[in-house]
Amino acid sequence: MKPEELLELLKHALGGLAKEVTVRKGYVEVLVDADSVVPVANKLKELGFDHVKSVTATDYPKESKIRVTYHVSSYLREDLAKPILGLSVDLPRDNPVMESLTGVWRSSEFQEREVYEFFGVTFRGHPDLRPLLLIPELAERRVLRKDFVVKEESIYEGVPHRYQ
Amino acid sequence: MVLETILYLIAYPPLWQVLILGFVGALLVAMVAIWFERKAAARVQRRIGPYWASPRLGGFMIIVADMIRYVTQQVIIPTTVDKIAFLLTPVAVLVVTILPLAFIPLSPHELYWPVASMEYSLLIALALTTLPPLLTVVLGWASSNKFSVIGSLRESYVITAYELVAVLAILAPAASTLSFNIVYIVEAQQPVKWLAILNPLAFLAAFLAVLMSTSAFPFEIPESEHEVVAGPYTEYSGILYALNMGGGYIRRFIYAIIIALVFLGGWAPYTPGLDPFTGFIIPSLIVLVKASIVVLVMSFLRAVYGRYRLDQALDAAWRLALPLALLGLGWSIILAYMNLI
Amino acid sequence: MEGQKLQGMVVRRVEKELYEVFIGPQHPGSGHMRIIVRLDGDVIVEADPDIGYVHRTMEKLSEVREWLKPIPLLERMTIIDACNITVPYVNALEKLMDKSPPPRASYLRVLLCEINRVASHLYGFGIFGVFLGHSTMYMWAFGDREVFVELAEILTGARLTHSYPIPGGVRRDMPQDFPEMARRAVRYMRGRLEEYRRIFVDNPVIVKRLEGVGVISRNKAAELGIVGPNVRASGIRYDVRLAEPYEVYDELDFEIPVFEEGDALARTWVRVEEIKQSLSIIEQAVDWLERHKGEPIIPKEDYDKLPKLHREVYEKTGRVKLLPAHATMKIPAGKAIARGEMGRGEIIYYVESDGGTTPYRVRVVTPSARNAIVFKYIVPGHRLMDLPAIYGSIDYFPPEADR
Numbered sequence: 001m002k003p004e005e006l007l008e009l010l011k012h013a014l015g016g017l018a019k020e021v022t023v024r025k026g027y028v029e030v031l032v033d034a035d036s037v038v039p040v041a042n043k044l045k046e047l048g049f050d051h052v053k054s055v056t057a058t059d060y061p062k063e064s065k066i067r068v069t070y071h072v073s074s075y076l077r078e079d080l081a082k083p084i085l086g087l088s089v090d091l092p093r094d095n096p097v098m099e100s101l102t103g104v105w106r107s108s109e110f111q112e113r114e115v116y117e118f119f120g121v122t123f124r125g126h127p128d129l130r131p132l133l134l135i136p137e138l139a140e141r142r143v144l145r146k147d148f149v150v151k152e153e154s155i156y157e158g159v160p161h162r163y164q
Numbered sequence: 165m166v167l168e169t170i171l172y173l174i175a176y177p178p179l180w181q182v183l184i185l186g187f188v189g190a191l192l193v194a195m196v197a198i199w200f201e202r203k204a205a206a207r208v209q210r211r212i213g214p215y216w217a218s219p220r221l222g223g224f225m226i227i228v229a230d231m232i233r234y235v236t237q238q239v240i241i242p243t244t245v246d247k248i249a250f251l252l253t254p255v256a257v258l259v260v261t262i263l264p265l266a267f268i269p270l271s272p273h274e275l276y277w278p279v280a281s282m283e284y285s286l287l288i289a290l291a292l293t294t295l296p297p298l299l300t301v302v303l304g305w306a307s308s309n310k311f312s313v314i315g316s317l318r319e320s321y322v323i324t325a326y327e328l329v330a331v332l333a334i335l336a337p338a339a340s341t342l343s344f345n346i347v348y349i350v351e352a353q354q355p356v357k358w359l360a361i362l363n364p365l366a367f368l369a370a371f372l373a374v375l376m377s378t379s380a381f382p383f384e385i386p387e388s389e390h391e392v393v394a395g396p397y398t399e400y401s402g403i404l405y406a407l408n409m410g411g412g413y414i415r416r417f418i419y420a421i422i423i424a425l426v427f428l429g430g431w432a433p434y435t436p437g438l439d440p441f442t443g444f445i446i447p448s449l450i451v452l453v454k455a456s457i458v459v460l461v462m463s464f465l466r467a468v469y470g471r472y473r474l475d476q477a478l479d480a481a482w483r484l485a486l487p488l489a490l491l492g493l494g495w496s497i498i499l500a501y502m503n504l505i
Numbered sequence: 506m507e508g509q510k511l512q513g514m515v516v517r518r519v520e521k522e523l524y525e526v527f528i529g530p531q532h533p534g535s536g537h538m539r540i541i542v543r544l545d546g547d548v549i550v551e552a553d554p555d556i557g558y559v560h561r562t563m564e565k566l567s568e569v570r571e572w573l574k575p576i577p578l579l580e581r582m583t584i585i586d587a588c589n590i591t592v593p594y595v596n597a598l599e600k601l602m603d604k605s606p607p608p609r610a611s612y613l614r615v616l617l618c619e620i621n622r623v624a625s626h627l628y629g630f631g632i633f634g635v636f637l638g639h640s641t642m643y644m645w646a647f648g649d650r651e652v653f654v655e656l657a658e659i660l661t662g663a664r665l666t667h668s669y670p671i672p673g674g675v676r677r678d679m680p681q682d683f684p685e686m687a688r689r690a691v692r693y694m695r696g697r698l699e700e701y702r703r704i705f706v707d708n709p710v711i712v713k714r715l716e717g718v719g720v721i722s723r724n725k726a727a728e729l730g731i732v733g734p735n736v737r738a739s740g741i742r743y744d745v746r747l748a749e750p751y752e753v754y755d756e757l758d759f760e761i762p763v764f765e766e767g768d769a770l771a772r773t774w775v776r777v778e779e780i781k782q783s784l785s786i787i788e789q790a791v792d793w794l795e796r797h798k799g800e801p802i803i804p805k806e807d808y809d810k811l812p813k814l815h816r817e818v819y820e821k822t823g824r825v826k827l828l829p830a831h832a833t834m835k836i837p838a839g840k841a842i843a844r845g846e847m848g849r850g851e852i853i854y855y856v857e858s859d860g861g862t863t864p865y866r867v868r869v870v871t872p873s874a875r876n877a878i879v880f881k882y883i884v885p886g887h888r889l890m891d892l893p894a895i896y897g898s899i900d901y902f903p904p905e906a907d908r
Contacts, residue, residue, distance in 0.1 A: 025600040026842035051730035053844075053875075056855045056868040071842065071853065075727040075741045081748040084842055107730025110878055111870070118564075133557030133907055143565060150562075150569050209644035310526050314889070390534030390636050390893040470710045471638030473890045474547065 006083050013043050027071060027084040034089050034098050041070070041087065041104040048077035049085055052101075055111035057119045059145045064093045066119055066145075070101060070108060091121060100126035118144035171440045178266075181278050185448060186265045193456050194413035195227045201463035208468070234406035242307075242399055249306035254400070254407040257299045261415050264292040268421060269347045270448035272436055285346045286338055289422060290331055296415055297323040297377070300386075303408070304396035315395025318474055319386035323377050325481035330373035330419070333489040336366035337426040340496035350430030358429040362499060366492025367427045372485050374423070375462055376477065378416040385474050417459055424454035519543065523550065526889075530558050534636060534893050537903040540880055547888050554880035560907040567867035571832050572598060575867060577668045582871060583905040584665040586625040586848050588617040588657075590871070590905075593845035595670040596751055597856040600841040602672060609800040610674040611752045616687075616790040617660060617669055618752075618845075619783040623694065624653040625848030626776045626783075626900075633773070633897035634705060637714055642705045649697055652690050659683060671827065674803035678823025684791040691784045698780060706773055715770035719883055719895035722767055729882060732872045733850020734775040735899050739767035745846040759786050769898035776900070833862050847872055849900050873906035 006028055010021060017040050020031040032040050049072040056069045070087040074080035089098055100123035102109045110132055112123045117131035117139035131139035141148060174180055199214065203222060206213025214223025241247065266278045267288045274280075297319060304316025337359045338344050341352045353359060360367040376383050387395030394400075397408045424430065431447030472480070519525045524544040529535025539555040563582060567575040579594055580587035592614055599605060606614070627650040634642025654664050661667040661677060669675055705711055721731070726739035736743055744761045746754040762778035764771035801808060803825055811819065815826045838860040844853045850872030857866040876899050884895055 024840045024842070026597075026844075029840075050727045053730070053851070053853050054855060054868060054870040056866075058857060058866045069855075071855070075730075075736065075743050076723070078742065081743055084844075086842075105730070106728045106882075107875070107878065109881075110874070131557075133560040143562070148565075150565060152569070205640060209641050210648060211644060310524070314526070384638070385890075388638060388890070390638075391528075391890055393533060468641065468704065468708075469639070470634075470642075470705075470708060470714060472710060473714055473888065475888065476713055 006085070009047065010085075013047055014040060017043075024086070027086045029069070029086040029088055031088045031090070034091060037087070037089050037101065038099050038104065041101050044072060044085065044087065045104055048074045048080045050074050050076050050105075052105045052108040052111065053084065055108050055115050057115045057121060057144070059093070059119065061093065061146045065090045066093055066096050066121060067091075068096075068098065068115060068121060070105070072105065096121040097124060098122075099124050100129075102126055118142065120145070174440070174445075178278055180444065181268075181270055181448065182262065182265050185270070185452065186262045189452060190262070190414045190417050191410070193417050193452070193459060194410055195224075195231070196456065197413055197417075197459045197463050199224050199227050200460050204464050231406065235403050237402035239402040239404055242309075244308045245399060246306040246308065249302055250399075251404070253299050253303045253306060254404045254411070257296050257303070257411045258407050258414070260292070260295045260299060261411050261418065263295070264289040264418050264422070267292065268425065270431075270451055271444040272347050272351060272431075272447075273438065273443050276440070276444040282345050282347050284344045286335070286344045286349070286422075286426065289346075290334060293415070293418060293422070294323075294327050294331070296411065297327070300396050307396065307399040309399050311392040311394070311398045312396050315386045315392045315398070318392070319379070319396060321474065321478060322379065322385055322481075325478050326373045326377035326485065329369055329481060329485045329489045330377055332486075333366045333370035333373060333492055334422060334426060336363060336370075336489075336492045336496040339493060340499040342500055346425050346430075349426050350432060353429040353432050354435070355433035356429065358427065358432070359496075360427040363427075363492055363496050365488055365495055367423075369485055369489040369492050370423055370427065371458075371462075373481075373489070374416065374419040375465070376481070376485075378412055378419065383472060383477065385472065385477055388471055413459075416462065417455060420455035420458040420462075421451060423458055424451050428454045428458075430454075528892070529555075534896070536896075536901070537907070540884075540892070542884075542889070542892070544889060547890075549885050549887055549889060549892065552880050552884040552892075554877050556877055556903060557907050559904045561904075563869060563908040564867055567864055569863060571862050572834060572836055572864065573671065573827075573832055575864070576671070577666060579869065580666050580668065581904075582869075582908055583625075583847070583849075583902060585628050586621045586905075587665055587667050588614065588621045588669050589625075589845060589847040590852060591668070592618060592670050592752065593843040593852055593854050594856070594867075594869075595672055596845070597841045597843035597854045598672045598836060600843060601836050601839050601856065601858055603837075604673045604804060606674050606752075607801050607804060608753065609678075609794065609797055610670075610802040612790050612793050612797075613660075613675045613679060613802065614670050615752050615754065615757070616679075616787060616794070617657060617667065619786045619790070620653050620657050620660070620687075622783045622848045623780050623787075624650050624657070626780050627653070629776065629848070629897075629900040630701070630705075633900070636893035636897040637711060639705060639708070639711065642701070645697070645701065645704075649694065652693060656683075656687060656690055659686060671825070671831075673807055674801075674825065676825050676827075678802055679794055680823075684795050687787055687791045691788055694780070694784055698777060701777070706777060712770060714894050715773060715898065716768060718769045718887065718891050719772075719879075719898060720766070720768045721879070721883055725882075726767065729878050730875055731850075731879060731899075732875050733847070733900075734779060735772055735850065735876060735879070737762065738764045738771035738775045740765040743851075745844050745851050749844065751843070751845055757786055757789050759789075769894050772898045772900075835860060835862055849873055849902060849905065850876065869908060871905045871908060873902045874908065876901055877906050 007021060017036050018030045018032055022029045052070050052072050054071040058067050068089050071084050072087060073084050091098055100112055112126055113132040115121050116129055117134050120142040123129060203213045214226040217223050217229055218225035267285050269277050269282045269285060300319050301316045304312040337349050341349045379386050397405055400408055431450045434447060434450055436443045436447045522545060526542045526544060527539060528542055529539035530537060537559045541553040541555060542549050543551040563579060566578060576591050580591050583590050627646045631643045631646035657667060658664045659680060660683060661669045721739045723740045726736050726741055742761060742763050747761050759782045762775050764775055818824055818826055836858045838858050840857045842855050844851055852872060853870045855868035856864055859865040879899050884892060
């Protein structure tokens with residue numbers, strides 16, 4: 001399925017729910033409001049997008065927003081297996097809360113936990129919202145946000161001065 | 165004269181049979197079995213196996229080095245264990261494991277028997293071999309570790325199933341010779357009327373059951389590493405761990421001695437003389453060699469098979485091994501009826 | 506211990522009849538992870554995979570390093586599959602830069618990818634064998650993997666972390682005598698697969714352990730979004746090499762093995778069949794490379810920029826020496842997704858550039874990260890002894906999942 005056909009299909013299925021549809025390199029991004037993400041996800045699932053490949057969050061401190069993108073695709077419909085669709089939601093940076101999509105796509109469960117621990121995005125209705133990879137203390141510092149700066153260690157870090 | 169006295173002293177049954185054959189012999193056989201197991205598995209797996217510790221001996225000294233390590237290693241006693249049971253059980257396991265040797269004749273002459281009468285020797289020896297697994301359960305419980313408890317539970321399942329098969333199968337020769345006396349059973353097999361040939365069903369069942377109930381590789385379900393770490397022995401270290409692990413090998417060795425006597429003709433085809441050397445030491449060494457071969461064959465299976473799941477192993481015991489043992493028993497009754505032995 | 510709570514300690518109540526066992530992280534059968542298993546008798550009623558013990562902040566570190574530097578960093582996720590894991594990242598950069606590698610470079614990448622895939626499957630077989638108590642399979646698989654690791658070493662100079670692809674090409678050309686070695690390795694491996702079948706895949710004990718264990722139905726597989734051989738064993742015909750052929754996979758002739766049963770045995774068979782297909786791809790790639798000797802392995806515009814000395818080295822030895830300008834290059838702003846098929850399944854990279862010298866955001870989802878969910882939804886209902894069988898059959902690799 002070509003991107004143009006996919007655009008047509010999306011326009012037909014989503015109607016006015018999609019705020020913005022953009023063809024990116026390798027995927028088609030659909031931006032929706034945080035309130036309408038669950039109905040849109042349900043519609044996409046009806047179309048045949050049956051699994052989540054990646055739940056990606058990106059922090060934009062200048063615009064004070066966090067964009068959460070669900071990259072979805074299909075296993076059961078072979079013609080939909082080629083395109084990847086990015087379902088994006090913009091959330092306010094100071095209080096990022098959105099509905100969990102685990103009810104629609106079970107495959108997003110672990111990755112939503114990841115976004116939760118790295119960006120502090122809270123997913124309402126998630127069955128088990130705990131940090132996945134990090135320890136709770138570290139997760140509270142939202143390490144993948146841009147204001148967490150990685151301190152680069154010099155190779156002499158911790159080596160007593162007289163040996164340097 | 166002096167030589168003869170020494171010979172008589174050595175041939176004193178409790179010394180020769182229980183101490184020298186029992187402890188030292190079992191230790192040696194266990195070491196050779198472990199070495200052979202590693203070497204044979206390495207051969208199948210296109211490796212060399214133990215080598216650098218002593219290239220001329222095929223790396224046998226690595227086993228000695230391992231034992232030295234076990235003996236000198238620190239014994240860690242976790243604070244949560246039941247200390248008395250934790251410390252005493254491994255020792256008790258070893259003693260109880262060796263005990264059947266006191267009721268097994270390794271010579272046809274009454275003079276060289278460890279106990280005065282051998283009338284019910286097969287029954288008593290078999291009864292005693294079933295004791296150590298009970299202690300393994302105690303061991304797992306005393307460790308107060310979840311993996312130990314699961315491991316000893318598995319052990320109790322496996323022994324309930326396979327001990328029965330082992331006992332039934334090893335009692336088959338008694339049915340064909342109409343006697344529980346091991347000496348009589350051995351003499352009935354002279355020179356090559358071995359029951360393993362006459363009654364292969366019972367022999368096979370006994371072999372399988374011993375393999376399973378002593379949890380040899382690949383059937384080490386109770387201590388399978390990837391589910392329960394080391395099963396009942398998880399909390400043990402140093403010499404206590406060595407006692408436990410060695411206990412398994414020694415137990416298999418004792419079983420192998422019984423199998424060698426009742427199925428593989430004991431000291432047959434050799435006819436023992438009367439003096440200590442030809443009457444006791446040579447026949448007992450013949451039995452030892454036969455038993456070692458049984459142990460080594462058991463070790464070899466490790467390289468070929470994977471591990472059964474617990475319920476599948478139990479299924480195999482009740483549906484396959486038990487009927488096999490019963491068939492063997494029936495066949496030995498037919499043997500006795502037709503006077504074939 | 507009531508009331509005592511240490512920092513970072515999570516206290517949870519367990520039902521009275523249940524027995525809670527912590528498998529890992531210091532456990533011979535867990536790898537670098539922990540599975541909290543609640544047992545009712547011998548049957549698992551609940552399994553909670555607790556991963557993250559080897560998290561190495563790949564995504565954050567990629568944001569503070571120049572565009573090329575994440576290549577050697579990201580391949581540390583799965584050093585046994587190093588080319589497969591970096592090719593999609595490089596593809597994403599190429600998409601952003603509108604650059605495409607010359608065909609010879611693409612064929613070299615595919616060649617190394619398939620060598621990696623065979624090595625990765627053999628590694629999986631080895632671990633699987635030892636999980637099932639089959640030490641011979643373990644030793645054989647690891648021994649035979651060495652053949653392919655050495656092939657990779659001859660091709661790239663490194664056994665595991667090759668850092669082979671760079672945006673626009675590869676770092677080294679193939680040595681003269683490589684095709685013969687590759688063909689020999691392929692012949693050898695074909696013979697060995699037959700022996701594997703006899704001792705492991707068709708072994709009655711192993712078949713009994715695997716048949717009907719960890720069954721994932723077609724719909725369940727799609728719902729959980731699992732990847733790779735696991736999804737193909739459940740009857741779903743999905744392989745990135747088929748769905749969206751990257752590099753030169755559309756020019757090669759190979760099949761995607763699909764099995765319908767969805768149990769551990771089917772997953773094992775998929776891997777065996779995939780090794781056969783990879784061997785065939787290696788042969789085809791080597792044939793092509795032999796027919797097209799002397800073609801460039803970097804794009805013309807990159808070659809033109811090289812100084813004289815670097816050109817001489819490139820023409821004489823086939824080695825590409827990068828200029829410092831490469832390390833500090835800027836990539837046009839944009840967002841790109843690239844995916845590839847690793848040994849364990851689909852890997853997906855989301856790369857965002859703001860036009861600077863470092864990536865703005867790199868998101869990587871590895872196959873094991875997506876397979877981890879199997880522990881939570883497929884393991885319950887099985888016996889404790891089935892856990893290693895399922896673990897081994899989905900070929901889960903913690904360092905890859907934790908990133």
